Amino acid sequence: MKVGELSRAMAELEEKTVLELVKQALAAQKPPLEIVEECRQGLNVVGERYARGEYFLSDLVMSAEIFQEVIRLLEPYLPLSPGIPGQPEKAEILLGTVEGDIHDIGKNITISLLRCEGFRVYDAGVDIPPDVFLALLKETGARVLGLSTLLTSSFEAMRRTVQLVRMVGPRPPVKVIIGGLVNERVCRYVGADAWVRDAREGVAVCRRWLGMRLVRGEKRRALV
Amino acid sequence: MTLEEKQEQMFARWLEPQGVEFAGEEAKRAYQERVNRFKDAIQLKKAPDRVPVHPMTGLFPLAYAGVTLYEAMYDYEKAGTALRKYVLELEPDAHNGMFLWPPGRFFELLDYRLYKWPGHGVPADSCYQYVEAEYMKAEEYDALINDPTDFWLRTYLPRIFGNLKPFAKLATLTDVLELPLTCGSFVPFGLPEVQEALRAVMEAGSEALRWVGVMQSVESGLAAQGFPGMFGGATKAPFDIIGDTLRGTHGILMDMYRRPDKLLEALERVTPLAIRMGVSMAKMSGNPVVFIPLHKGADGWLSDKQFKTFYWPTLKKVILGLVEEGLVPFLFAEGGYNTRLEVIAPDLPPGSTIWLFDDTDMARAKEILGKVACIAGNVPITLLTLGTPQEVKEYCKRLIETAGRDGGFILSSGAVIDNIRPENVRALIEAAREYGRYA
Numbered sequence: 001m002k003v004g005e006l007s008r009a010m011a012e013l014e015e016k017t018v019l020e021l022v023k024q025a026l027a028a029q030k031p032p033l034e035i036v037e038e039c040r041q042g043l044n045v046v047g048e049r050y051a052r053g054e055y056f057l058s059d060l061v062m063s064a065e066i067f068q069e070v071i072r073l074l075e076p077y078l079p080l081s082p083g084i085p086g087q088p089e090k091a092e093i094l095l096g097t098v099e100g101d102i103h104d105i106g107k108n109i110t111i112s113l114l115r116c117e118g119f120r121v122y123d124a125g126v127d128i129p130p131d132v133f134l135a136l137l138k139e140t141g142a143r144v145l146g147l148s149t150l151l152t153s154s155f156e157a158m159r160r161t162v163q164l165v166r167m168v169g170p171r172p173p174v175k176v177i178i179g180g181l182v183n184e185r186v187c188r189y190v191g192a193d194a195w196v197r198d199a200r201e202g203v204a205v206c207r208r209w210l211g212m213r214l215v216r217g218e219k220r221r222a223l224v
Numbered sequence: 225m226t227l228e229e230k231q232e233q234m235f236a237r238w239l240e241p242q243g244v245e246f247a248g249e250e251a252k253r254a255y256q257e258r259v260n261r262f263k264d265a266i267q268l269k270k271a272p273d274r275v276p277v278h279p280m281t282g283l284f285p286l287a288y289a290g291v292t293l294y295e296a297m298y299d300y301e302k303a304g305t306a307l308r309k310y311v312l313e314l315e316p317d318a319h320n321g322m323f324l325w326p327p328g329r330f331f332e333l334l335d336y337r338l339y340k341w342p343g344h345g346v347p348a349d350s351c352y353q354y355v356e357a358e359y360m361k362a363e364e365y366d367a368l369i370n371d372p373t374d375f376w377l378r379t380y381l382p383r384i385f386g387n388l389k390p391f392a393k394l395a396t397l398t399d400v401l402e403l404p405l406t407c408g409s410f411v412p413f414g415l416p417e418v419q420e421a422l423r424a425v426m427e428a429g430s431e432a433l434r435w436v437g438v439m440q441s442v443e444s445g446l447a448a449q450g451f452p453g454m455f456g457g458a459t460k461a462p463f464d465i466i467g468d469t470l471r472g473t474h475g476i477l478m479d480m481y482r483r484p485d486k487l488l489e490a491l492e493r494v495t496p497l498a499i500r501m502g503v504s505m506a507k508m509s510g511n512p513v514v515f516i517p518l519h520k521g522a523d524g525w526l527s528d529k530q531f532k533t534f535y536w537p538t539l540k541k542v543i544l545g546l547v548e549e550g551l552v553p554f555l556f557a558e559g560g561y562n563t564r565l566e567v568i569a570p571d572l573p574p575g576s577t578i579w580l581f582d583d584t585d586m587a588r589a590k591e592i593l594g595k596v597a598c599i600a601g602n603v604p605i606t607l608l609t610l611g612t613p614q615e616v617k618e619y620c621k622r623l624i625e626t627a628g629r630d631g632g633f634i635l636s637s638g639a640v641i642d643n644i645r646p647e648n649v650r651a652l653i654e655a656a657r658e659y660g661r662y663a
Contacts, residue, residue, distance in 0.1 A: 015482070056526055056527045057526070058480060058530060062478065065478060152605055152609045152644065181606070183606050185607075189610055
């Protein structure tokens with residue numbers, strides 16, 4: 001396999017080529033973590049193209065889908081799954097849709113992108129009451145809480161969740177990011193630290209808060 | 225008849241609603257003044273007397289009257305009273321009627337699985353919500369394409385209604401041909417479980433009929449007092465038909481990469497069905513405006529090429545098919561449509577469509593679509609929820625100055641209004657009267 005061919009195919013979203021190259025690499029006894037890393041480089045290109053407006057939501061979803069298939073192929077060979085796509089016991093990020101709302105598309109896309117980036121993310125699910133978020137924060141040890149909603153009627157639930165977490169949540173306080181039908185005004189109203197309207201921006205904020213997972217040194221920590 | 229004549233005929237029916245006895249000359253004049261306000265805004269031949277205002281309400285009339293959606297879905301009279309209170313007290317130029325609050329018992333009788341609704345998975349005062357899943361499998365495209373109705377009857381309905389599961393055992397009805405080739409198709413109707421499912425259908429039908437009776441009487445009562453409903457019918461973009469509730473979001477996005485030809489074929493296949501849906505409802509109701517909520521074609525979802533390949537061609541056919549029958553498609557473009565304006569503008573028949581925008585730059589929308597289409601919107605739902613009446617009015621004033629210039633504009637919210645401060649809805653409606661005069 002030519003160096004970079006796999007990450008190129010990933011970046012171009014050529015599903016068949018990616019899977020074929022992964023199988024070839026495995027047959028050639030290439031270390032599985034190196035294969036993962038090459039795919040992630042391709043995913044980075046996808047992310048950059050998305051940020052530049054050259055790729056769209058459909059492309060992001062497709063890239064995460066291809067990556068998950070790669071992980072399925074590699075799973076038997078990996079010492080420890082890099083947190084994808086299963087639910088981790090301990091997590092850096094806890095993400096869910098707030099009480100009264102069951103929208104999950106934005107949440108799911110964000111979670112798969114974060115996991116592709118090497119973050120350990122706990123998916124709280126949808127329609128999650130404030131006290132459940134609180135309990136999950138304590139259980140998972142997450143440092144970042146992501147709350148999603150697409151309903152104006154759930155702004156209150158979002159606000160209650162943030163208040164509860166601020167009042168009796170873990171110390172030092174967790175960072176709260178909100179996503180979906182939100183803006184600066186909603187962010188101020190609910191008392192969150194950041195707001196985003198798209199999954200990729202959410203990943204960027206988490207990177208700022210938690211550090212990169214894809215740079216050389218940290219990559220190992222994230223993967224092993 | 226020319227297209228123009230057909231449209232005039234439909235507007236004439238809207239202006240003189242069948243079976244409505246106006247409360248008096250004043251009510252009749254007010255009703256026709258309101259309909260004409262929309263007609264002028266839509267047809268673009270002249271500016272109306274003032275900007276028409278149509279708040280895109282969902283649960284708001286219920287919240288305003290202190291009625292939960294749960295109560296409305298189970299007590300139709302109560303829902304009707306709430307709608308009347310909202311319309312008569314706030315006096316919008318058009319209202320959304322009762323169709324967004326369908327009968328809860330109907331869904332119970334069939335054990336509906338596609339949505340959660342108050343009392344069935346969401347709280348009493350929340351809106352119903354769609355349960356995202358793959359209700360059609362990737363390998364079922366051929367079944368859908370070969371015979372959509374059969375696919376709906378024997379595959380889709382058993383999945384979305386728990387009590388219609390036995391319909392999966394039905395035989396294909398197109399096998400009914402000659403005397404010896406008839407009986408076989410009816411054998412499944414003899415099965416006890418199928419008969420039980422049919423009894424559920426009959427009961428659900430009775431409930432739907434009861435509900436529709438109340439709805440019609442409430443809505444014609446409002447017309448009699450001078451207040452028209454906005455919509456005569458509804459349909460969907462073919463891409464959303466397949467993407468929303470059949471394949472699901474994830475499914476259809478993947479299909480664009482993995483089986484584009486099948487997807488394109490299926491989109492073409494459901495297009496005439498989408499046209500039929502809008503036409504039959506609007507013709508029956510006598511109101512030309514056909515509501516089309518747009519979902520997956522918004523900015524950011526699909527690339528320009530994907531939009532032009534998968535989304536727009538069949539939506540365009542639906543729009544043209546409706547216009548062909550003298551109808552007025554009302555496209556509810558949720559999210560942003562900034563990158564789509566240039567694509568859609570050249571294909572639109574002039575003076576025949578309404579585009580309600582949410583997160584779209586209204587000055588650009590006016591510039592690009594203003595000569596061919598009526599635009600509507602876009603008072604942000606976050607402002608309406610968290611802002612003050614004064615802020616709402618200021619936004620509306622600026623909006624009317626840009627998007628409302630020379631007519632062709634309906635003042636509305638950018639997204640659906642549920643439980644927000646009534647004074648903000650009042651401010652929205654008043655803004656049209658205060659800042660929207662053309663004369």
